[in-house]
Amino acid sequence: xxxxxxxxxxxxxxxxxxxxxxxxxxxxxxxxxxxxxxxxxxxxxxxxxxxxxxxxxxxxxxxxxxxxxxxxxxxxxxxxxxxxxxxxxxxxxxxxxxxxxxxxxxxxxxxxxxxxxxxxxxxxxxxxxxxxxxxxxxxxxxxxxxxxxxxxxxxxxxxxxxxxxxxxxxxxxxxxxxxxxxxxxxxxxxxxxxxxxxxxxxxxxxxxxxxxxxxxxxxxxxxxxxxxxxxxxxxxxx
Ligand SMILES: [Zn+2]
Numbered sequence: 001x002x003x004x005x006x007x008x009x010x011x012x013x014x015x016x017x018x019x020x021x022x023x024x025x026x027x028x029x030x031x032x033x034x035x036x037x038x039x040x041x042x043x044x045x046x047x048x049x050x051x052x053x054x055x056x057x058x059x060x061x062x063x064x065x066x067x068x069x070x071x072x073x074x075x076x077x078x079x080x081x082x083x084x085x086x087x088x089x090x091x092x093x094x095x096x097x098x099x100x101x102x103x104x105x106x107x108x109x110x111x112x113x114x115x116x117x118x119x120x121x122x123x124x125x126x127x128x129x130x131x132x133x134x135x136x137x138x139x140x141x142x143x144x145x146x147x148x149x150x151x152x153x154x155x156x157x158x159x160x161x162x163x164x165x166x167x168x169x170x171x172x173x174x175x176x177x178x179x180x181x182x183x184x185x186x187x188x189x190x191x192x193x194x195x196x197x198x199x200x201x202x203x204x205x206x207x208x209x210x211x212x213x214x215x216x217x218x219x220x221x222x223x224x225x226x227x228x229x230x231x232x233x234x235x236x237x238x
Contacts, residue, residue, distance in 0.1 A: 001050045001063050002070060003028055003129050004036045013129065016041075016048050025050055029146050031183065032061035047071055060184055062145075062163070062214070062237060068123045074111040075124070080135035080142065084159045086116050087218055087232045090201070118218045119235050122161050149181040156180065156193060161218045162226075163237075164195060171206040174199040182214045197234070198227040210236060 004025035006012040014025065019038035027034040034057040036050040047069050057064035114124055125134065125143040130151075132139050144152045145163040156162060164178035176197040183190070197217055199206070209215075214237045219226045228234055 004050045033058045073114040078114045156221045
C-alpha cells in the first residue's frame with residue numbers, strides 16, 4: 001500500500017514518501033487490525049510501500065492481497081468513460097491491450113498504460129488514496145469500498161465500481177443481491193445498501209456465483225440496480 005493511517009484511531013492518513021522507518025502505521029481498512037511498517041524506504045531498486053510485517057491484515061483484508069505499485073501505471077491516457085463503455089459493451093470482450101491512440105502518446109519510459117480491465121482498475125483505485133484522481137474524478141467517486149462507506153450512506157448512483165458481498169441469488173430472474181459495504185460479518189446496527197444486479201449476458205449456470213463472497217461490480221448504478229451486459233463487469237475476489 002502507498003497509504004496508511006498514522007494513528008490507531010485511523011483519523012490521519014500518511015503517504016509512504018512521508019513515512020519513517022520502525023514506526024507503526026495502521027491499515028486503511030476500517031475493520032483490519034493490521035499494523036504496517038514502511039518498507040524499502042530510500043531504495044533505488046524497489047519503490048517503497050507499507051506492508052503488514054508486524055501484525056498481519058485481518059478479517060480477509062483486501063489491501064494485503066491486492067497490493068500493486070500504482071506508480072508503475074501511466075494514468076494520463078486512461079479514460080474512465082471509455083473504460084465503463086468497454087467493459088459493459090455487448091461485443092465480445094476486447095483484449096486489454098491499450099488502443100492505437102494510447103500507443104501514439106508519448107509515454108514515460110518506466111510506466112505502462114493502465115489496463116482496461118475491471119480488476120486492474122479496481123486494484124489501482126484500491127491502492128490509491130480516496131482523494132487521488134483518475135480521469136478527472138476522485139477515487140471516492142469511482143470506487144465504493146470499505147473506506148468510502150461514509151460517502152455512500154444512502155444510495156450509489158452513476159458509473160461506479162462497487163465492492164460488495166453476494167447475499168442472495170435469484171436463479172429464475174437472473175439477479176444477484178449485493179450488500180454494500182462488503183463486511184464479511186454482519187455488524188449490528190449498521191445500515192447497509194442493498195443492490196440488485198441483473199445478469200443480462202449469456203450465462204449457463206447462476207450457481208457459479210458464490211454466496212457470502214466479495215465481488216466487484218463495474219457499471220451504471222441507478223435506483224439500487226445495475227444491469228450487466230458483459231461478464232467483464234463482475235469479478236469474484238478470492
Ligand atoms: Zn488490512
